[in-house]
Structures are given as C-alpha cells and as structure tokens.
Amino acid sequence: MSLFTNSAQVNTPQLLTSEDSARAQELTNQLRERFSSQVVGQTMLRESLITTLIAGGHILIESVPGLAKTTAAQTLAHSVSGTFSRVQCTPDLMPSDLVGTQIFDFQSRELTTHVGPINANVVLLDEINRSSAKTQSAMLEAMAERAITIGGKRIELPNPFMVIATQNPIEEEGTYNLPEAQMDRFFMKTVMTYPSGEEERQILDLLAQRGSDTPNMSGSKLSIDDVQFLRTAARRVHVSEKIEQYVVDLVSTTRGSGPRPIDGLAQLVRLGASPRASIALVRIGQAFALMNGRDFVIPEDIKIFAHEVLRHRILLTFEALADNVTSDEIVDRVVQVVPIP
Template sequence: MSTQPTTAPSSAGPPTRDELAHARRLLGTFQRDYSTKVVGQQNLTRALLVTLLSRGHILLESVPGLAKTLAASTMASAVQASFSRIQCTPDLLPSDIIGTQIYDAQHARFVTSLGPVHANFVLLDEINRSSAKTQSAMLEAMQERQTTIGGETHPLPEPFLVLATQNPIEEEGTYVLPQAQMDRFLLKEIVDYPTPAEEFEVLNRIESGALERRRIDATLTTDDVAFLQGLASRIYVDAAIKRYIVSLVNATRNPAAVIGPERAAYLEFGASPRGAIALLQVAKALAVLNDRDHVVPDDVKALRHAVLRHRLVLTFEAVADRVRPELLIDSLFDAVPAP
C-alpha cells in the first residue's frame, strides 16, 4: 500500500499526476484481490467500481447463480468494509431493514437496534419481492443516507453502496419497482451468463478449493475509497461535454425530432434530470478508471445502457414488439453528434 494521503485535497482543480498514479495503484490492488474470487464478469466489475466512485447505487438484473452475491461480498472484503445481505420477502417490514426500538425491561427504557442497512455494502436480494412500503423505506435510506428510528436520526456509514437484485424470469409474488424509485439507482446492469472459458475456470477453482474461502484479506480501507471518490469529483469536464450530455437527455424527451416518428413511437417518457447527472458522474468515474484527469465523449457513451435503460419508459407497442430500450438508446446516441 502506498503511503500517500488517503483523502483528496480540497483543491477544486483537476487531479495531479501523482494523485492519478496513487489511484491507479489502489484500483489495481482492488482488481487483483477481487479477481481471486470472481471469475470474468468484467462489465459487472466495471459497473460496481463506477458506482462506488460515484457514491451511487446499482440495480442488478439476472437469473439466479451469476455471482451477484459473491461480487458484492468480495468487494466489501477487498475494501475492508462491512457487508450485509437482506433477502427480500413479501412479509419483510421496514423495521427489518432500517432497525427499531426494543424495550429494555431491566433499565425501563427503549434501546435502538440498528438494522442491516447500516453497513457499507448492502445487498438487497430480489428487491421486487418486498412490499411497496418496504421498498420505499430502503430507497429513502439510499437517497437521504440516513435512517430515522424513534425520532432519532442515524447517519449511514461511508462509503454506502446498495446493490439491489431482481430476477426477470419470475413474476409471481413480486412487486414492480415504481419508475420514481428505479430512477434512484445510478446504474441498472444486466448480468449475463459467463463465457465457456470463464465457466471452465470456475469449475477448476471449485475443484482446487480456491473458492472455498469466502473472504479475502482486505488491502483497501474506507479512507482509500474516500480518496478515490474525491478524485472522481474533481475530474475536469469541458462545457462541450456537458452540452453533449444535455443534448442526449433532451433527445430522450423529444425523440421524434432525433430518431424519427417510427422509433419515437416506442418511447413514452424520457430520462429525468437524474439521467443527465448520472451520465456526468459515470463519465467522471470512468475517467479515473482510465487514468485521465478529464472526461472524453467515449466516457459518456461507455455505460449508456446501464445509465438509461431503467430511466426510459417504453410504450405498450414497444413491449408488444419486443423492442429493447438498448436499441432506442443506441439510436439516440448515434443521432446526437459528439463534440
């Protein structure tokens, strides 16, 4: 580990070469340790790092068994941070997540018992199986980064990252997340099946016993994460890039003028201002991952699907014709000229 300062300077200027070099060492250490437990899933790894550097939250969608829980627990282990897993069920109550007050008969007073959301990394497994009231309690904690129990406010730890999962192939006993709540997630990442080579490596590691040990030795601290987050916030973004982001988001709201009326008919509502903010935050985090002190147009484009797929509301015709939001996103990005 480097002995360089672990908190980003207060300077408003872009990161220095030494700070970027220190960030590169920290990220290299994390990825080395992370890859000892998680095989492949490069897109998932990048999405998790971008979410962490942007101080956001991520929604993961996939069929069961694709290492979502393993990825979350491994990230927490590598960062020397607390981790909790919440299995969402229809009978899960808000107090089961944020905590409650318990009466202490011995001392004749109420004692606050904090819930599992009070951890650095929180995995909400199958969030769409919990009721709307419980979903709201969790998403409020995500937005405010604090909980209120018995009139007392309890700040959540830093860093604080929620990884929510949902299974797209099961609908019985589920509650669809409202669009306003989906918008709270910085990214929605679709986790795909591993390649044959990656799956072969998984079998080799299981046979050798390499995956039996659930945790790894932490080499990063929460102060290191704070340094990386501070660095990402100071990445330089030119006004032309900001105008490009605004043009892209506005194109989702007025698609007919950009991609034509035929494809625009598939899009009912475009992205909110949170979409523009997310594109900016993600681009700055990607600049850090790519060892740059400024954002380029490719940083805005790289995770466009993950940023916008859950922010676009498609029409019934789009669902009937099986039109994916990624197709519309690509059309919009192709039509809006980059600086």
C-alpha cells in the same frame, strides 16, 4: 462583481496531481485484481461495480439465476474495509427488519433504538424485487437521503454508503416491480449474461482450485480512507462544456428532443430519462476517467456506460412492449443519432 468572482474561485476544485492519479490507478487495479480472482469473465460488471463505488452511487444487478450476482456483490463489498450487511429480501420482510426499530427496555423503562442491517458501508439487497412496497419505500429513503428514521428520529448512515441490489427478471411469483422513483435512484442497472464456453470451463477450474463453493474473501482490502480518496479525486476530474452538452443531448433525446430527435419515439417511449441520469452520467464519466489515469472526461467515458445509466430510466409504452421493443434498443438508437463532440 469581484465578490462573485472570488466565490467562484474558492469553490473551484483543485485539479488532480500526477501523484493523486497514480494512487487512484493503483487502488483501482487492486479492486480489479481482487474481482478477477473471484469472478470469471464479467468484465463489464466489474467495471460497473467499481465505477459506481467511486462515483458514490448505487447499482442494480439483473440476471437469471446462477450467474454469480451475489458473489460479484460480495467480492466488491469485501474488497473494501468497513461494515457490510446482506439482506435476503422476501415478501414478508418488514421495514423494521431493514432499518431497525425501537424496543422497550423494562429495566430502564425507556425505548431504545436498535438500528437494522441497512446501517453499513456496503449493503447487499439480494432479490430486491421480492420485498413489498412498504419495505421498498424504506429502502428509497435510505438510498436517497443516506439516512433512516426510527421513531421520528433521523439517523445518518455511514459514509461511504452504497447499495448493491440484485434481481431476477424471470421469476414473477412473489415479486414486486420496483417503483420508478426507486429505479431512478440507482446510478446504473447492469445486466449479466451467460458466460462463454471457455469462461464456464474456467469457472469449474476455479472451483476445483478453491476446493469450496464459498468464495475466498481474505486478502488485502482498501481502507475507508482509500474509498473516500477515490470519491474525492473523481470529483476533481475535469468535465468540459462539450462533454456536459453531450450528456444533456443524450438524456434529452430519450425525451423526444435533443439535437436530432428520433422519429416515432413518442410511440415507443412513455417517459424519458430524468436530469438525475445526466448527473449520473457525469459522475460515472469522472470515475471511469480516474480509473484509467486521466484527469479529464472523454466522450468514450460517457458512451461506454450509456446503457447502464439509461436503460432503467426509460419507460416504454404498451405498444413498444407488445412489439418486444427493449429499452436497450432505444438507447442504441439514442447513442447512434447524438453527435459525438
């Protein structure tokens, strides 16, 4: 019994110090300021990107064309030192174009391994739903295992490693729906909306001041060590048993159970969120608490990102789709019925 207790004590993470919390807020504010200088409005997108980076996950951005999905992703990527790759996904993109391949060297008479653009700290997969199923499977391995396989050889990807993917929901020609297994690998799916009239005028002012349509990516950046510090610090943010139970109740309610099951949910939801959603909610909650100067998670840290974490993990029935029911409406109902601790 004493051996078990000692092991538990060794594995218990240290609590955040005031110095760690202050440093985390300073680094987070740098990211926020950098994002705001390049992208007008889109506050929720900014918070989702930074939170996912700190939580150690991947993020999918969805919107109609022209809402600066790529600019937002590039801004976050260039705010962090390290390597960055952008891949424009097309139907003819092959797995070898993404992960790399082996090439025969006639001089040495040997096969040499050439790693593809996936081998970077931050990878932007633009219009991911335009890539074929075979290429998407290669992406899934990289996102899930943080490693790739070339010629039977496993190659670890850089640490940290983050995928930022974008997709356009209104184009159907030449697109492939992402499989559920790959969708589940994204910590969040955030949806961008049209800017307000005032924000659109600010966009025009920003372009006039910049003198170019190309974003200015110069300026100070966070180091890789800074990112690693933020990720380690986030894991040390305390999550109480009540918060854990709140997360479990939210996720289980999408499956038709939970403390207050929703009547008629089985006619709308074919498959609820997986336990990976619970993990993502906790990690996101820890990261967002850290960003806001707290060493403990509160229910609002979970609730504010419930839609981003759950919307792409809820599969609707044909009846729901025919009635134009959305997964966001299901999440609205789930958040409403689950009691807040």
